[in-house]
């Protein structure tokens with residue numbers, strides 16, 4: 001089988017949401033290649049906590065005694081219990097998917113009423129369900145796909161796609177260049193030339209986080225840029241045109257247009273940079289600011305997983 005689903009950006013491309021059918025109800029979920037739980041708002045939460053969200057009414061079979069509890073790098077989190085239900089994404093069906101129903105979520109999820117939960121697409125080794133880890137949607141369907149892969153084509157300020165089971169050559173230019181993936185930490189982890197340390201491809205992170213040295217070198221070419229500790233990152237005048245940022249990954253090169261690196265206004269005519277420091281995180285995060293310049297293939301067709309990058 002193959003399928004494709006639209007990925008619609010929230011304001012300022014903060015995150016990209018896809019329609020997912022669970023037990024016949026459509027939820028708008030953040031497909032997150034940086035985590036491995038599929039969780040949704042549910043009627044088990046206080047009504048005030050789920051106001052404005054589509055909530056799961058436990059249509060599936062409860063996995064008695066199973067729980068989950070997840071914390072994300074941005075300080076948000078959620079927890080709850082577990083059901084098994086039919087899940088469909090872009091026409092691709094998992095007949096018995098672990099659906100993690102929330103009993104509580106952090107305030108930033110409650111306030112983001114576009115988002116009804118997350119569908120994780122990292123490796124199942126970091127799924128948080130206890131006492132038995134559960135498989136991601138991709139792991140559940142990959143054997144039924146024409147090719148064991150999915151591909152992300154996020155776009156700047158407009159809807160993109162996630163393709164399942166096939167590569168759409170109309171969505172990129174040049175060639176796809178592949179690099180090996182280290183799965184030891186459960187992420188789509190790879191090495192980028194000229195960017196020290198390990199990097200992860202993370203659709204669920206908004207910005208591009210790279211080492212201080214790379215960040216400082218980038219903003220040295222932005223006259224109005226400075227590090228603003230009150231904002232927690234580099235800011236600049238919204239009207240200043242920004243340089244492109246180019247990186248070599250394997251035998252291929254990807255260029256992020258400068259326009260994409262103006263993330264959003266933070267106050268008046270001051271804007272927050274899409275490139276920020278990864279110092280303190282433990283690895284670099286190639287989030288949406290980077291991914292929206294690419295066609296990225298999350299590939300398990302070989303004996304070892306690999307990532308493919310092409311210019312979008």
Ligand SMILES: NCc1ccc(-c2ccco2)nc1
Pocket residue numbers: 015030032034035072073074076108109112115118204205
């Ligand atoms: N990188 C995982 C992730 C994704 C989304 C969110 C989030 C918080 C509020 C709304 O969305 N947090 C973490």
